[in-house]
Amino acid sequence: MPRSDVAVTDRLESLSILDEYGNLDRELEPQLSETQLRDLYRAMLLGRRFDERMLDLQRQGRIGTFPPIKGQEASQMGAVFPLRPGDWFVPAFRETAAEIWRGRTLESIILYFNGFNEGALLPDTQKDLPIAIPVGSQVLHAVGLGWAARYRRTDEIVMVFFGDGATSQGDFHEGLNFAAVYQLPVVFVCQNNQWAISVPVSRQTHTPTLAQKAHAYGMPGIRVDGNDVLAVYAAAVEAAERARSGGGPTLIECVTYRLMMHTTADDPKRYRSDEEVALWQQRDPLPRFAAYLQQKGTVTEPQLAEIETRVMEEIQAAVEAAEKRMQELDDPLAMFDHLYAEMPPQLLAQKSALARELADAGKEVDDE
C-alpha cells in the first residue's frame, strides 16, 4: 500500500525509414510528390554546397567566424519541410539550410558572417526569427509565439530548433513546461549532433535519450534518425498536425552529427577521434537520399548533375553579389540605425559627433 507503481507516460518511439545501407521501410515511406522530393534534395544540397563555400571563404579571410552545418542537412530540412509559409520558424544558429529554404538569401548570410548588420535583414514575408546565438534562449520565444498564435485564433504553428547542449539550459525546461501546460502549438526540434563544442551529449544528460525528457513535461517525444530525411519529415508532419489541430507540443530528437567544427574558431581534433567522424561520414544524409531518389526513379544521374550545377551557379552568383554589396556598405554611421524606433537625443548627438569625425578624417585624406 504505501509503495505502489504510478502510471506515467513512458512510451518512446525511435523512427528510421531509410537507413544508412539504403534499406527502405515501404510502409512508413512518406507520400511526397516528385516535385517535393526534388525540392527537398535541392535544398539539402544547397545547404551542403553553400556551407562548403562558406568554409573556403572563411579560410581565405573573406568572411569571419561561422558555424558549419555539414551532416545536419536532413535533420533540419526534414523538420522544416512540412511548415507552411505562415508558420513560425525559430532557429538556433546551425540551421542555415532551413533558413535558406524559408527564404533567407545566401547574400544576407554572407553579409552577416562578414560582420555587417545589414545581413540580419530578412524578407518581410518571412515569419522567422533571426538566429539565436545564446544557447537555448530562443526556446522561450517560440513558446510565446505559440501562445500569441493561439490568442489570435490562427491555425499557425511554431517550430523551434536547438541543439543537445541547449537541453541543459534552464530555458529549455521552462519553455517545454510552459508549452505543455498551455498545450501550445509548438514543435520542439532538437538537433542532437553529439557535441556541444568539446562536451559530448553524455555529459549533458544522464538519460539515454533526449526525447524522453518530453515525458516529464507531459508531451509526446520521438527519437528519429536525423540523417534520414524521410524519418525526420514523417515525425515533423505528425508533430505539426498535432500542434495545428490543438493537440499540443511535441519534442523531436533528431540524432545526427556535426561533421565539421563547432565554428571555424574551433579545432575538433582536440576532443574527438577521426574514427568517430569517419563512422558518421558513412551515415551522411545526402548520398543516402540521392540513392533513394535514383532508385525510385525520381531523378536520373544527369538530373542530379544538373541540380548540382544549378546550385553551384546560385552560390557563385550570391558570393559575387555579396562581395559587391559589401564594397558599398562603407558608412559607419549605419551602426546607429535600428536601436530604437525613435533615436533619443543623446544618441543623435553621438551620431553627429561621429559624422564630424568622419568628415574631418576625410578632409585630412584629401589634404594629403
Next chain:
Amino acid sequence: MSKMTMVQAINLALRQEMANDDRVVLLGEDIGRDGGVFRVTEGLIDTFGPERVLDTPLAESAIAGMAVGMAIYGLRPVCEIQFSGFAYHCFHQLESHAARLRWRSQGRLSVPMVLRAPYGGGVRALEHHSESREAYWAHTPGLKTVIPSGPRTARALMVSAIRDPDPVIFYEAKGLYRAFREEVPDDEETMPIGQSQIVREGRDLTMIAYGAMIRPVLDAAEELRATDGVEAEVIDLLTISPLDETLMLQSVTRTGRAMVIHEAPRSFGPGAEIVARLMEGAFYSLEAPIARVTGYDLIIPYFSREKWYIPNVRRIVDAARRTLTN
C-alpha cells in the same frame, strides 16, 4: 621571470593557486579537454584531474549557482563563462545570492568565488561576443569587479581574486589575450584588489582607463608629448569596483585636467561614476570639464564596423586637446 601572453599568465595563476590550495576548483564550458575556447585552462585537467577542472553541462546559470554552493562549503570556485555576453544567464545567481549571502547571513556564510569572462571587441567576433558590460557588475553591491590590462597584472590580480573572501567578477579583455608578451615573475605575485596604479607619469592631464584601453591611451599620451609637448599621466584602474579614488584624486589635484576612457557604452558607464568622484573630491582643482571617450550608447556593431565604435588613439588625442585648451 619569463615572457608570456595574458592567456599564459592567467593559466600560471590558476595552476599555482590550484597547486597551493586544494580548495581551488575550476568549472565552465569546454575548460577541460579543450582547455577553454581561448586555451586559458590548457593542460590543467591533465595536472589536476576532472574533479578539479569540471567540464560542465551547457548552463551558465548552473555554473554560477553551483559555484555559490561550492563557495559556501569552503571551496574556492573559479568559473569560466565562455564569453561575457553569455554571463547574463548568471545575473540572477550573482545579484540575488553571491553578492548578498554574507549580508543575508549576518556574516555567517560567504561566497569567495571568482567568475572569469572574456569581454570587449576588436577580434572580429560574432554577435554577443564583443560587449563591455562591466558596469552591470560594478553596480551590484557585494561584488568586486576586476579588469587587468596585461599579462602581469592579470596573473597577480587573479591570485588575489582567488584569495579574496568575497565574490569577484574578473573580466579579461579578449583583445589582449595574445596581443603582447610581458615579463611575469615565476614566483608568486599578488596585487591588492581595489588599488589602481600610475602607468605613466605626467603633470598636464590625467587619463583614467583600464583593460584593453590602456594601450591606445598610452599611445595617445606619447603622441601628445611628441606633437603638443604635453605630459599626460595615465592611471590604470585595474579594479572597477570598489573604485580606488585616492590615487585619481591625488593625480587630478596635481594636473587640474582629467579624462576617462572606456570601451563600454557612455551613459551610466564606469566613466560616469569616475567623473562624479572627481567632481566630489577635486572640483576646486579642475581647470576644464572632464572629458569622456567611450563606446557609443549602442550595441557594439557587427565586426565590420567595430573599429568605429571602439575608442581609438585619434579620438583620445582629440578629446585631450579639447580638455587642454579649455
